[in-house]
Amino acid sequence: MGDTISSPQRAPRQRLRRRVVVPVLLLILAAILAFALSRLGLHRIGNALTSAEPGWIVLALVLMGLSLVLRAGSWHEVLRAALPDTEIAWAPVIRATMIGVMGSAVFPGRIGEPAKMLVLTRRLPGSSRRQLPVVAGTVFSQTLINLVALTILATVTFTSLNILRQHVSGLVVALAVPLAICLLVLAGPWLLARAQRSRSLRIALAAATLARLLRLGRQGLAVFANPRHGIPAVLLQLLAWTLQWLACYAVLCALGLQSDDGLIAAAAVLLAVNVSAVLPATPSNVGVFQAACLVVLAAYGVGAGPALAYGIILQAVEVITALALGIPALLGEGMTWRDIRGAATLEGEGEESAEPVSAVDEIEQQAEIS
Numbered sequence: 001m002g003d004t005i006s007s008p009q010r011a012p013r014q015r016l017r018r019r020v021v022v023p024v025l026l027l028i029l030a031a032i033l034a035f036a037l038s039r040l041g042l043h044r045i046g047n048a049l050t051s052a053e054p055g056w057i058v059l060a061l062v063l064m065g066l067s068l069v070l071r072a073g074s075w076h077e078v079l080r081a082a083l084p085d086t087e088i089a090w091a092p093v094i095r096a097t098m099i100g101v102m103g104s105a106v107f108p109g110r111i112g113e114p115a116k117m118l119v120l121t122r123r124l125p126g127s128s129r130r131q132l133p134v135v136a137g138t139v140f141s142q143t144l145i146n147l148v149a150l151t152i153l154a155t156v157t158f159t160s161l162n163i164l165r166q167h168v169s170g171l172v173v174a175l176a177v178p179l180a181i182c183l184l185v186l187a188g189p190w191l192l193a194r195a196q197r198s199r200s201l202r203i204a205l206a207a208a209t210l211a212r213l214l215r216l217g218r219q220g221l222a223v224f225a226n227p228r229h230g231i232p233a234v235l236l237q238l239l240a241w242t243l244q245w246l247a248c249y250a251v252l253c254a255l256g257l258q259s260d261d262g263l264i265a266a267a268a269v270l271l272a273v274n275v276s277a278v279l280p281a282t283p284s285n286v287g288v289f290q291a292a293c294l295v296v297l298a299a300y301g302v303g304a305g306p307a308l309a310y311g312i313i314l315q316a317v318e319v320i321t322a323l324a325l326g327i328p329a330l331l332g333e334g335m336t337w338r339d340i341r342g343a344a345t346l347e348g349e350g351e352e353s354a355e356p357v358s359a360v361d362e363i364e365q366q367a368e369i370s
Contacts, residue, residue, distance in 0.1 A: 051255070051256070052254045052255050052309070052313060053253070053254045053256075054254075055254075056250045056251065056253045056254030057250070057251065057254050057313065057317065059247075059250045060247040060248075060250040060251050060254070060314075060317045061247075061317055061320060061321055061324075063243045063244070063246050063247035063250060064243070064244065064247045064317055064318060064321040065321050065324070065325060066243050067240040067241070067243035067244045067247070068097060068098065068101055068240070068321065068322075068325060069094070070236045070237070070239050070240035070243065071097060071142075071236075071237060071240045072090075072093050072094040072097035072098070073232075073236045074142060074145070074232075074233045074234075074236035074237040074240065075093055075097060075138065075139075075142060075233075076088065076090060076093045077223065077229040077230075077232045077233035077236065078138040078141045078142060078220070078223045078229065078233050079093065079120075079135070079138050080229050081222045081223035081226045081228075081229035081230065081233070082134050082135075082137060082138050082141075082219050082220045082221075082222050082223065083124070083131075083134060083219075086124060086125060086126070088124070089123075091332075092119070092120055092123040093120060094329070095119065095329035095332050095333055096116040096117075096119040096120040096123075096329075096333075097116060098322075098325040098326045098328075098329035099112070099115055099116055099119050099326055099329050099330055099333065099335070100112035100113060100115050100116025100117075100119070101322045101325070101326060102322045102323060102325070102326025102327070102329075102330070103115040103116070103326075104322075105318060105319050105322035105323070105326075106319075106322070106323075113139060115339075116139075117132065117135050117136055117139060119333055119335070120135055121135050133219075133220075134219045134220050135220065136220065137219055137220015137221055138220040138223070139220070140220060140221070141220055141221050141223050141224070141233075142233075142237060144221075144224075145233065145234055145237040145238070146237070146241075148234070148238070149237065149238055149241040150271060150274060150275075152238075152241075153241075153245075153267050153268075153270055153271040154271055156264060156267045156268075157264060157267050157268040157271055241270075244270060245263075245266055245267055245270055246266075247314075247317065248266035248267075248269050248270050248314060249262055249263055249266035251310060251313050251314045251317060252265065252266055252310065254313065255306055255309060255310055255313070257297070257302055257306060257310065259300070261300055265296070265297065265300045265302075268296045268299075268300075269292070269293055269296050269297070269310075269314070272292040272293070272295070272296045273285075273289055273292045273293065273314075275292075276288050276289065276291075276292045277289075286315070289311055289314075289315050290308055290311030290312060290315070291311075292311070293307055293308070293310055293311030293314065294307040294308055294311060297310060
């Protein structure tokens with residue numbers, strides 16, 4: 001009874017905290033940025049921005065767009081391995097990928113991941129209650145491949161970037177988060193088997209439900225046991241990272257910042273902005289993204305003004321690419337901006353609810369309606 005009464009009361013308080021805390025954080029960030037810009041000198045940043053060569057920026061946009069297409073191709077292979085008896089068309093996977101990237105680029109909290117899972121799940125035949133955990137498992141598989149890419153970038157940059165050598169612990173902590181999740185998935189069945197023997201009926205029922213969802217989620221990892229789909233999935237994902245790396249280098253060339261270490265600097269930037277995005281603080285990680293670029297490029301002798309201009313242009317390239325590919329995908333799916341924000345709401349309600357599959361029920365209802 002107490003839980004039933006407190007849950008509705010807790011939800012409005014949490015919404016109120018979001019409405020108050022987020023604007024306060026944005027004001028603080030704006031004040032910090034204003035102070036930083038006044039110290040750096042707006043004329044230096046402006047000169048760097050206006051002197052950028054458009055041809056290199058267009059090349060960066062093309063490379064970034066191609067990298068997203070390759071990520072969709074990798075996900076398609078992962079899905080085919082996880083759902084071998086289901087015919088999975090290319091178009092829904094591409095649209096879901098683009099909508100997910102756009103959601104993470106525009107809204108705070110990386111809501112793109114749950115959004116793309118919702119978009120694809122409603123296009124798959126069968127029960128959404130069963131398909132959603134499998135799709136979530138495929139997204140986790142791609143996260144593991146991304147860890148391989150980050151490890152390669154770290155290997156390339158650590159030998160030359162002194163500032164990262166001095167902050168090895170921060171990088172290790174950032175990479176340890178997905179690794180810990182991986183270990184939890186592997187150890188989950190054993191932990192849940194013990195929980196199902198609990199004297200508490202509520203704990204036992206919740207553990208049984210989670211065990212079923214986890215078994216379905218682990219199905220999404222089947223790609224690593226299937227070379228036919230696993231090899232293309234890994235290669236496509238790593239090639240997508242390579243194109244992103246080259247896009248970062250193209251922006252360096254646009255500002256005339258390329259040097260003998262230009263490719264290594266681009267790898268260091270790509271590594272830094274991805275590590276800083278593990279826990280996004282603002283939409284698109286604005287501010288933190290530029291700070292990461294500034295710190296990394298300073299280690300290569302780039303001045304603060306050009307480095308900040310580089311961060312602004314690189315993030316603009318990412319956001320423009322996400323919007324250019326995401327908006328047509330959104331229209332193709334017959335969805336709106338509110339639907340993307342709704343994915344985050346569903347995710348939050350699923351965490352707060354006593355019923356573990358309440359969010360799945362909601363998605364299944366939407367799939368049946370569509």
